Amino acid sequence: MSTEKHHISTYMSHGAVLVILLSLTALSVGMAELHLGAISVAVALLVASVKGTTVLTYFMHLKYESLFTKIMVAAVFLMYALVIIFLFFDYLFR
Amino acid sequence: MFEGASNLAAGVDRTFILILAIAVFFIVGITTFMIWTLFKYSRKKNIPARQFTGSVTLEIIWTVIPLILVMVIFFYGWKGYAPMRKVPADAMKVTAIGRMWQWSFDYGNGKLSKILVLPINKAVRMDLHSVDVNHGFFIPAFRVKEDVIPGYKNYLWFIPKYKGDYDIFCTSYCGLQHSGMNTKARVVENSVFVHWLDSLPVTGNIPDPEGLVLIKNSGCIACHSLDGAKLVGPSFQGVYGKKHIVVTDGKEVEKVVDDAYIATSIIDPGKDVVKGFNKGLMQSYRDKLTDAQIVQITDYLKTLSGK
């Protein structure tokens, strides 16, 4: 086991990630206060996706995982996206 | 299947025959092939097995040919289906109303009928409306079917081609009497139809009684059904005049449901709790319903008991 190499992240890097996440949160709350209508939905979801990706890459260590794990995660999100798209094939064209 | 009595039947039947032909061809062919290999390559003949592992050419052939065939089937299926969604503008309109477990057909102006009477060779558009749960409106001879879903504006259309009586079924499971929910479609000459429609009495389209409107608007039907089903609270069907056991101050007593009882039940639901139900679920409607409204509700409940 100890033969395998593990990437050890530094405390500093975790702190930096947190700062990024918190500023993104501030951004999305701020945007919501501006009441931009339709755009604010897009922005809120976009910011959430960026935050989600950050958590996945750094906190969940995806950046240092094997290629297969990365593909697996990407494929799962892709599947889910397809499900949404195909579901909306119904609701948007009613 | 074999008496297509509407304009839409041809498209369906053509698709059907096409798939049937392909299916029979492959099923017979492949089964024969399997049985033939059993004999031809039987171990009893003591010929060693040949050890080939595949062939790319064959693999491509039997990917591409089925692909083409299914695309042809898909195309015919779609072609046969597309007209079913294109209702001609001059189609006569009838609303089919599905409720547990009965069809009724609304010809407009309050004219309701239990059977569907239609003039021959005239397009009809059926709007499908459900009062309670999902139903399915199906006339096999006309090759039409569409689910009747509460809150949905589903429809179908067709042109009946031959005179006669045809079965109408409910195909979407809707509870106890699902299998009993059938009736007839009768196709007649136009003149006969006009006469029939004229003599049809005006019965429908009566607005909901005030009591029912109140019950719907106050959210009672979230917990009380009108059809006898047991929800959170006892059903309103037949409740008026019923004799039943209630728990009052921890003791079981028998009470008859009358005007006063109903009023108490609404104002102070915790007082008499019907046995088998839980106290505290129903909240008091003291400030939400006036006495006059409670009387209206009570009057409506009476009608549900046939009083």
Add this chain to the structure above:
Amino acid sequence: MAEIKNIAPSEHHDYQGSKMGMWIFIFTELFLFGGLFLVYAVFRTQYSADFHKAAEETNTFIGTLNTIVLLISSMTVAMSITAIQSNNKGRAIRLLLVTIVLALIFMVNKYFEWGHKFELRLYPGSVVLTNLPKGELLFFGLYFMMTGLHALHVLVGMILLTVTIFRIKSGHVHSGNFSLIENSGLYWHLVDLIWIFLFPMMYLIT
């Protein structure tokens, strides 16, 4: 794939394998919430005005606060793994304790938030709720279902982290074998990840 050895499976601990198992479990959790997100998406497109109105009812302040709390707790978990890897057991345990305290704060906030809704008689099945317009009714249904299920996951995560602390104390988890802490960490990040999406859906979208 390199090393497959001739020893009984029970004796052999497959580090990569258990991590892969955890990831797959996370996928199922994502799809579990994914089902709710689908429902949300559909109703939101159909009743956007009602959703807008109902979403103003939710307390953005508590929502934001809880987001911050969860983000910080995510970081402390990540740090505690760093601590274990560099053989600093004491620090790892302290960081995990901080995480659990943060989770508690989250739950207390949630308690007040829900409590307030109940005071307004905005609970499932209440008269006030059933008389709201269709879209708002749906919004609150989703609100309770989604935040409720999420809170359940927070609870499970807290239990998992507590178990981890005990396993670190008893010496089962250390720099040579930290599957458990890594996997409970992954789980905790999942809880955070879901909240990251819930937050704008429930509190921000206007």
Add this chain to the structure above:
Amino acid sequence: MSNSETHPQVSYLEYQGKYKGILGWITSTDHKRIALLYLYCIIIFFFVAAFLGLTMSIEKMRPGQDFMNAQTYNGFFTVHGIIMIFMIVIPGLAAVFGNFALPLLIGARDVAFPRLNLFSWYLYVTGAILAVLSQLLKGGAPDTGWTFYVPYSAGSSTNVIWALTAAFVLGFSSILTGLNFIVTIHRMRAPGMTWFKMPLFPWALYATAWIQVLATPIVGITLLMVIAERVLHIGFFDPALGGDPVLFQHLFWIYSHPAVYIMILPAMGVITEIFPTFSQKPVFGYGAIAISSLAIAFVGYFVWGHHMFTSGISYWSKWFFSFLTFIVAVPSAIKVFNWISTMYGGSIQMRPPLLYAISFVFLFMIGGFTGLFLGALATNVQLHDTTFVVAHFHYIIFGGMGFAFFAGLHYWYPKMFGRMYSDRWAYIAWGFTFVGFNLLYFPQFIIGIQGMPRRYFDYLPQFQWGHFLSGIGAFILVTGLILMAWNLIYHKKRGAIAPANPWKGVTLEWQIASPPPVENFDEIPVIKHNPYWFGTEEEIRREKKS
């Protein structure tokens, strides 16, 4: 399960662990024992559900009420459907043969998480008990159909909640099994067994496992939502509470269509193992079969809408779902052609497993082609919710998956129990089963085309002949199944001792003793050839001159 003192020769059946007797079984984490636990449960529940099916057929031999009323009938087909789908065919092949054969086939000592595996079984039993209770408890058997369509299921006063909870728990059992298999296949293949040297049953299980993991949670949450709807009056699907009934159908079928591939893919995998063994030659088109499993799993994920063509979904989504439905037929076609080509040029020995495998192909084709009738938009309108659909899925589930299950049972029986059954009785049982089966379901195609709706307790007289033949068929079928069960149960203790390799198979499970020792392999084998390497023909041209 410490292996310190076990002698390599002790078979898993005789092995004495910490506990003896039944306790030793239900606490064992040995994949082979867990497989048998599943097998016994599944046979018992199959018997229960099949009994319900049989009584339904008999009731329907005459129109009108004979010996059960409509409410009972509605409860029967619901519980029949729930047990058959969630408790028999979904775990069926994957949990029984997957657990038994997967580690053997890839040269592993167990699955990746043996304790999780046992836990899945406990979840399964819990769910099963809930499902059976739902039939017996006071409120009355659930009467919604296995599809739980809202609004009916939101209002019905029967034990719907029990059934929903049961399906939820069973779903989680299935997810955990899938998770276990994925990790097992990734991490525990024997040295030298690259992905494309892995036998095809594991490939099928791999594809299945991904569907289990990614589709089941959706139905889990959907069922939870219905429970919330009933208990807490939160509106999601019930229009009375503001919800959308068609959305429920979407969510239900997002899982339940892929679920039909959870059933059939392992069945196809079993069949793929049987054909090469009895033909003594490598499977034809290994790569195509492996990849087509993945293709079915992937495309099959996105065709759910074909159950909803008449529900009022949009025109273009009908178009689209119909199109994709036809695309999934192609990988199935590829498999069929590869199976029959595997027999071509072989040295075929007719034994019961092969007979069942061939019947599988025949019945699967009928089931599959009738699926095409349902997938085409025009014909679907006529056939949706008629007994044609009932016949379609009984052909493909019972005829396909069921016969594959029997095939697998006869194939691995010697390995499981170390005994042989009687070939003669196996053939006789097959005869009854096959004839009875076709007589039972074929008439339902025809009356379905004529418009006989499904889930009907009563019907119009013109459909009687079909129902009558079905009833007779059901009796013949039952006879066959009882004979088969007797043959297998009787010879479990008294049959002739089975050799290690009765069929001259070449996959790994045949290279060890029957029944296998506790730890499967004395030494993990090192894989050099493709899995179906029978040798000769100049030892495959001196290993391709390598």
